[in-house]
Amino acid sequence: MATKTQEGTKTVQAKEPATARNIALPIYLDYQATTPTDPRVVEAMLPYFTTKFGNPHSRNHSFGWEAEEGVETARAQIAALVGANDKEIIFTSGATESNNLAIKGVGRFYKDRRNEIVTVVTEHKCVLDACRHLEEEGFKVTYLAVKQNGLVDLDHLRQAVTDKTALVSVMAVNNEIGVVQPLKEIAAIAHEKGAFFHTDAAQAAGKIPLDVEDMHIDLMSISAHKMYGPKGIGALYVRRKPRVRLHALIHGGGQERGMRSGTLPVPLIVGFGRAAEIAKNEMAKDNERIRRLSDRLFNGINKQLKDVVLNGDREARFPGNLNLSFSYVEGESLMMGIRDIAVSSGSACTSASLEPSYVLRALGVEEEMAHTSIRFGIGRMTTEAEIDYAIETIVKHVKKLREMSPLWEMVQEGIDLKSIQWSDH
Amino acid sequence: MAYGEKLIDHYENPRNIGAMDKHATDVGTGLVGAPACGDVMKLQIKVSAEGIIEDAKFKTFGCGSAIASSSLVTEWVKGKTLDEAESIKNTQIAQHLALPPVKIHCSVLAEDAIKAAIADYRKKSGKPGAAHVNAEPAKVAAE
Ligand SMILES: Cc1ncc(COP(=O)(O)O)c(C=O)c1O
Ligand code: FES
Numbered sequence: 001m002a003t004k005t006q007e008g009t010k011t012v013q014a015k016e017p018a019t020a021r022n023i024a025l026p027i028y029l030d031y032q033a034t035t036p037t038d039p040r041v042v043e044a045m046l047p048y049f050t051t052k053f054g055n056p057h058s059r060n061h062s063f064g065w066e067a068e069e070g071v072e073t074a075r076a077q078i079a080a081l082v083g084a085n086d087k088e089i090i091f092t093s094g095a096t097e098s099n100n101l102a103i104k105g106v107g108r109f110y111k112d113r114r115n116e117i118v119t120v121v122t123e124h125k126c127v128l129d130a131c132r133h134l135e136e137e138g139f140k141v142t143y144l145a146v147k148q149n150g151l152v153d154l155d156h157l158r159q160a161v162t163d164k165t166a167l168v169s170v171m172a173v174n175n176e177i178g179v180v181q182p183l184k185e186i187a188a189i190a191h192e193k194g195a196f197f198h199t200d201a202a203q204a205a206g207k208i209p210l211d212v213e214d215m216h217i218d219l220m221s222i223s224a225h226k227m228y229g230p231k232g233i234g235a236l237y238v239r240r241k242p243r244v245r246l247h248a249l250i251h252g253g254g255q256e257r258g259m260r261s262g263t264l265p266v267p268l269i270v271g272f273g274r275a276a277e278i279a280k281n282e283m284a285k286d287n288e289r290i291r292r293l294s295d296r297l298f299n300g301i302n303k304q305l306k307d308v309v310l311n312g313d314r315e316a317r318f319p320g321n322l323n324l325s326f327s328y329v330e331g332e333s334l335m336m337g338i339r340d341i342a343v344s345s346g347s348a349c350t351s352a353s354l355e356p357s358y359v360l361r362a363l364g365v366e367e368e369m370a371h372t373s374i375r376f377g378i379g380r381m382t383t384e385a386e387i388d389y390a391i392e393t394i395v396k397h398v399k400k401l402r403e404m405s406p407l408w409e410m411v412q413e414g415i416d417l418k419s420i421q422w423s424d425h
Numbered sequence: 426m427a428y429g430e431k432l433i434d435h436y437e438n439p440r441n442i443g444a445m446d447k448h449a450t451d452v453g454t455g456l457v458g459a460p461a462c463g464d465v466m467k468l469q470i471k472v473s474a475e476g477i478i479e480d481a482k483f484k485t486f487g488c489g490s491a492i493a494s495s496s497l498v499t500e501w502v503k504g505k506t507l508d509e510a511e512s513i514k515n516t517q518i519a520q521h522l523a524l525p526p527v528k529i530h531c532s533v534l535a536e537d538a539i540k541a542a543i544a545d546y547r548k549k550s551g552k553p554g555a556a557h558v559n560a561e562p563a564k565v566a567a568e
Contacts, residue, residue, distance in 0.1 A: 328486060329486070330463055330464070330486050330487050330488055330491075332488040332489060333436070333487065333488050333489050333491075333492055336428070336433075336436055336488075336489040337436075347463055347488075348462075348463045349463050349464075349487070349488035349491075350488075356463065366461070367460070367461040367462075367463075368460035368461050368463075371460070371463035403442065404439060404442045404483075404484050404485060404492065405484060405485070405486045406456065406465050406466070406467035406484040406485065406486055407460060407465060407486045408486075409444060409467075409484055417460060420456075422458070422459035422460065422461070422465075423456075423457050423458065423459065423537075
């Protein structure tokens, strides 16, 4: 779900009155898709490409030791971010692999005693798809519905978890709508029945405080490129006490305590570690800024436009994610209008499948509203000037598109859209 | 998605946006698509006593390709007879705007909209044309 942005970079000219702020276009407001690598992260990585290039598994010379030291420092930095022990961090290629390893790995290890998995319909595709594969292997998977605010209903969860459940997998922060699930409560329900609790924290790590001890999390997936680190590296936290065991997906030299073989990509890992360290130190400061910018965007749009709906719970959310439905304006046409702002849409017209977002549909958002949704992602590098430019551009284009929307026209004339017999096609 | 120049031009400077009196006997209205599918097109034509389309207006809820397709057909139908307008094919629209394959159905909708508008006009004016009509306009119930 990414927009096509304009080629190159242009600077807004002073003759456009409200935008005389010298901001570089296009503006990036798609921080859930990925984040830019923090320059401090890049700086930390560079020596590991050139002078400290050793294989961390080489035990017999200083090149290997130096690389290994880089890896272990990073492991400690990542462990510190989530309140884990260093030994509980397993490096992977990203959250997709971590989720696969957690779900398939734990599922297959405990299959003889427990062959059920409980997850949620709004999970990332990689969680849902890993679960589908386990179904083919004979597992029973329950995909829980969510409430209208996008949160899991804890009573339904309690009913779904049985003493046959091996794993409960519920994401921390949703990538499309930003809602934060009640992890601690979910963990308690899983543990009542002796099941493990896994959370996909790709959108949460480095963004909201996470503590695997306090929250009783058994497995947690993290991705570096969502937290200002490099792409292609992630981690799976695997609890040691009580010990969680899993079947490896990738076999070979037995690295990462046998759970994930392969030579570790040292520069990526060092960058991931530095990104975790920065996130831990600056989370409070970053979040205060992000919340302010998010409120500014939301209020700025709502002051000038009516019928704009926030998707997902208003309170339990990461403020860097604002998913808004602009009623009567189709999302892709709006993205085309605001081309110099990079965002994503839940509209079918933007997806290869021409299906609207399954996450919004799961919230009970009407299809016509799902088609009008735009996700704004705000992050560490977002500025106030960018937000102001975004507000102005969005308001202008929504007004223009509503003027050409037959639905807007009908609603203004007092026609109930539901009373119309629409033609099928 | 990368779009062609003509498409972007029609999207940015859409021709003939607006509405005409749907009750007027010389106006035909076609309303096709559905909000749940993400696309609704309303296309109206004003027909002279000689059976020539004098004016056309549209409003579209849909992607950029749908907006551009409807804008383009309003330009094309003006000055045409009903039969001529009815022979416009979605493939011509798609070709002119260089629509990518996943956007072909947006041009189909534009073809349906023009057919529906013509059918509505014929029904209202009691002047059935030669060609058969296969697109039924959606019914506006709350009139
Ligand atoms: C919630 C969530 N889980 C998993 C992933 C996949 O992460 P990665 O790109 O590291 O494989 C993403 C990113 O798209 C995500 O948002
Ligand atoms: S209207 Fe949905 S793809 Fe064109």
